[in-house]
Amino acid sequence: MLSTLAGFGPLAVGGALSWRDGNVRSWARQALRWRTEIQWWAVALFVAPVLSLIGYGSYLAVTETSFGLTDDPIVILYLMLFFYILLLRGGFGEEMGWRGYALPLLLKQYNTTIAALLIGVGWAAWHLPLFFIQGTRQSGSFTLYLVGVVGLSIILAWLYTRSRGSVLLTTVFHAQWNVFDSGALFATSGEAPLVAPGASALVIWLFAGILIVADSETMRSEHPGLNPFAETATDE
Numbered sequence: 001m002l003s004t005l006a007g008f009g010p011l012a013v014g015g016a017l018s019w020r021d022g023n024v025r026s027w028a029r030q031a032l033r034w035r036t037e038i039q040w041w042a043v044a045l046f047v048a049p050v051l052s053l054i055g056y057g058s059y060l061a062v063t064e065t066s067f068g069l070t071d072d073p074i075v076i077l078y079l080m081l082f083f084y085i086l087l088l089r090g091g092f093g094e095e096m097g098w099r100g101y102a103l104p105l106l107l108k109q110y111n112t113t114i115a116a117l118l119i120g121v122g123w124a125a126w127h128l129p130l131f132f133i134q135g136t137r138q139s140g141s142f143t144l145y146l147v148g149v150v151g152l153s154i155i156l157a158w159l160y161t162r163s164r165g166s167v168l169l170t171t172v173f174h175a176q177w178n179v180f181d182s183g184a185l186f187a188t189s190g191e192a193p194l195v196a197p198g199a200s201a202l203v204i205w206l207f208a209g210i211l212i213v214a215d216s217e218t219m220r221s222e223h224p225g226l227n228p229f230a231e232t233a234t235d236e
Contacts, residue, residue, distance in 0.1 A: 009126070010097020017101055030100050030167040031092065043159055044169040045176065051203050052180035058199040091175035092167075098123055098153075099160045100167045107161075113212055113219045116157035120150030144201055151204035152177065154219075158211045161218055 018027035098119050106115035124146040131142050156170045163169045181200055212219045 008093040010095075010101075011093045012097075014097035014101035027096075027100060030165055031096060031171070032168060033164070033166040034168055036163040036166055036169065040159065040163040040166070040169055044163075044172040047155075047207075048173050048176035049180045051207055052177065052200070055181070055200045055203045058203065091171040091178070094123075095156075095167050095171045095174055099156055099170045103157055103160060104165070111220050112157050112161055113154060116154040117150060119157070120153030121146070123153055124149040144198055148201035148204050151201060151208045154208040155204065155211065158215065158218060162215075 014027065015024065018024040102119050102122070103115055106118060110118070124142075127145070127149075128142065131145075156173060159173055160166065160170050
């Protein structure tokens with residue numbers, strides 16, 4: 001129940017607040033915004049797997065753990081249900097709230113990096129109750145989770161801004177990260193081993209730091225020139 005709330009709660013809140021503000025249609029259109037430069041699609045599809053694999057490599061370099069492609073039917077079924085479990089719940093359900101509503105709102109007052117940091121803290125806090133439930137992906141160290149999620153928020157804010165407000169792309173990125181970082185693709189038993197949270201957080205922040213430095217115009221600008229709700233002033 002808590003897991004479902006964590007996945008779809010931001011969507012419900014974002015939708016309700018957009019309805020209150022009179023721009024629910026413009027808010028919803030972000031989920032279908034697929035027309036953008038091909039490089040941003042490449043980022044959405046390939047960066048998360050690459051970062052996760054680097055995290056695995058870092059983990060393997062300092063441990064004796066080994067991974068291999070799984071033949072466990074439960075894990076295979078889990079991957080077959082990817083688009084529901086992760087794209088809809090873990091990706092779309094959260095992205096429409098955090099990136100679809102909260103980020104554009106914060107960008108009116110803060111630059112992309114500051115807005116992403118604020119959302120990252122809220123995003124991690126939203127998942128805090130799951131850390132009290134054994135067996136969930138969040139049942140480990142909240143501190144490392146917080147560090148990783150804040151860094152991931154920076155990457156997603158950058159992708160959202162560069163793709164001119166496409167929640168579709170951030171949803172794809174988010175879902176890809178959930179699949180690869182969960183360890184499911186490389187599980188050798190029924191219980192998917194997790195990448196060391198510290199290794200994941202380090203890789204995330206290395207990439208986020210590169211974005212802040214290399215694309216400072218986007219990440220540190222006070223006015224990134226993005227207003228996904230500008231198409232319609234009201235939807236009443």
